[in-house]
């Protein structure tokens with residue numbers, strides 16, 4: 001499946017407090033309501049920009065550093081973020097993204113500018129910056145994670161297999 | 168056949184818990200000895216369990232949920248989440264630590280839920296704290312936590328290990344917090360991403376268990392999966408009377424392979440301060456001394472332990488908190504509160520002008536108990552100073568040791584605590 005959307009670009013070290021601030025995440029379990037606050041401390045208009053047509057969140061290194069809050073990938077999903085593209089990811093965020101079904105791609109994001117039109121075929125391993133007319137290579141997900149994402153996340157994996165069934 | 172190469176602490180713990188010969192880079196499905204969630208993460212884990220169709224946890228004695236991040240509840244939304252956690256406890260028999268018990272990372276080891284040699288996961292990034300107790304403990308998200316609660320196991324990538332050794336001796340007025348802030352300044356917020364740390368050397372050996380936990384607590388601030396230390400006589404003594412589980416300490420082999428080794432002379436490290444808005448934005452205190460502050464905070468899973476209260480009380484005894492400063496204190500657990508009362512520290516601190524709040528996370532994560540105002544500077548013993556962390560994106564958070572915080576609240580400005588130690592005292 002190929003996803004097309006525009007890039008919204010950020011810098012390095014975007015932490016989970018920026019993705020969703022603690023003051024919001026502790027209020028409830030309502031991710032739809034919380035999604036309007038996604039990224040607001042670094043871009044107050046993120047939700048308005050991403051929600052209508054979807055967006056790729058493009059960042060530098062160490063995206064998702066900080067807390068274990070799964071609200072982080074969830075609010076991104078609910079703000080219509082199609083995937084996160086970054087030079088590198090913090091460990092817990094990376095796992096949480098896969099577990100909740102948010103695609104994450106590690107690639108050279110210096111090649112992408114804010115507003116660029118991108119297409120991503122995750123299974124096929126093809127990322128294209130349509131605005132620039134370039135294909136950006138990225139390494140495939142580790143097999144365990146590819147399997148979890150293909151199952152639709154960890155909950156669906158559990159439901160399907162009745163527990164862990166990882167090769 | 169050549170000699171069998173040695174293993175790191177991480178490789179040994181993952182081997183023992185997965186029944187495989189685990190090496191860095193391997194993916195293993197391993198048994199966990201304990202699973203924990205807090206009030207920001209447990210509700211999502213409970214929801215994930217429901218979606219999985221799971222009604223019971225693998226072993227109620229090996230799971231606990233803790234109300235610490237917003238507790239007692241400041242708003243009705245949180246009250247509803249707390250209710251879900253209490254009902255989950257009733258339904259499954261897992262241990263519920265209700266409001267006022269303390270911060271999860273103090274309660275889990277304090278109550279003997281983990282022992283050296285264990286593998287445990289917690290739905291909170293600072294679960295790495297128990298590395299100081301020779302437990303491979305790491306933070307996971309709510310869905311991973313739910314899977315672990317359901318199955319008693321989880322998949323892991325066995326991490327490479329980075330060895331960090333502190334040589335020399337700490338100078339008076341310099342503490343374990345300064346050592347870990349110094350490390351963050353040296354290697355950066357992603358300096359150990361995906362890796363385990365093995366932290367040791369004569370300086371670590373000389374530290375109390377409380378002080379060691381401060382360092383392991385902040386392993387995540389350099390991206391590490393765990394911040395492991397060996398268990399020595401002090402560690403084993405610390406566990407005495409904390410439950411029936413028998414410690415099985417694990418030490419790294421002399422010929423284990425490490426991805427890199429860092430050696431720092433602790434004697435050359437003075438008090439350190441992390442400046443806004445990142446934990447690796449670290450300076451020696453001389454560079455920030457004099458910065459005015461409006462609020463000080465002593466507490467959290469990093470520095471809310473008895474020793475931290477002893478240090479702060481030692482400095483504030485007979486002195487006063489500056490009239491322009493709010494000084495908030497929160498012991499990391501009810502037990503620490505009781506011990507600090509018995510030792511007279513609470514009396515000293517409150518007399519000096521401190522405001523005591525409920526054992527728990529306090530104002531650390533911006534949910535309640537002391538949200539700073541626009542433009543204000545805060546000096547805190549916590550582990551994170553991200554923009555907005557304490558509930559206001561227009562405030563500025565500095566991190567330091569309990570001694571630095573205590574010295575600073577007296578003067579109303581960031582202050583080198585060394586004048587209260589050693590000869591200058």
Ligand code: SF4
Nearest residue numbers: 270467468528531532
């Ligand atoms: S004290 Fe702060 S860092 Fe520790 S668990 Fe609570 S919110 Fe997290």
